[in-house]
Amino acid sequence: MFTCQLTHRADLPLSYPPEIEKCTVRDTDSRSLRGKRGRVPSAPPPDWILQRRRQVGDRIRDARLHANLTQEKLAELAGMDRQTINRIEQAHASPMLDNLFRIADALGVPLADLVR
Template sequence: MCRVPASDHPQWIIDARRAVGDRIRVRRLHLDMTQETLAHAAGVDRSTIQRMEAGSEMKLSHLLHVAHALRVHVTDLLHG
């Protein structure tokens, strides 16, 4: 598999990932969840939640698990 270094991504991709991370954080806080409780509910590590909220690259499977744990459809996280 060929991976593109993060620095080589166009700005719109970086901005979109940050927006998804922001939506995850806002929803998590709205539900009064810590990163740890969200991670447990989603079945991922807390560091995964940290990276997602920071706008790092994320696996689709992680995003789907997090959306389910936040009780939203994944498109709500992708499109706002």
């Protein structure tokens, strides 16, 4: 729904068009369009992106296990929380580049080995 509040300036004759004072746009059913953070959800990523995300998560898990680290210990070394490490390894979250740098550094491997 689109609404505007119009006003006439007192110093102008009524034959002049009114000025727009304030306009608002409101969706009649905004709850159906907005997620929990108030944003309209984006389309899910294509399958090839999800597949690559799984591959990166698998490489991180393999490197972590090779280094004899738990998710908790890797998270501590990387300055992150265990849940974030778990979501990245399980491909439930798309890791931010900064977090990939932290994980690679904590594991002592080049970033390229995790994302190749």
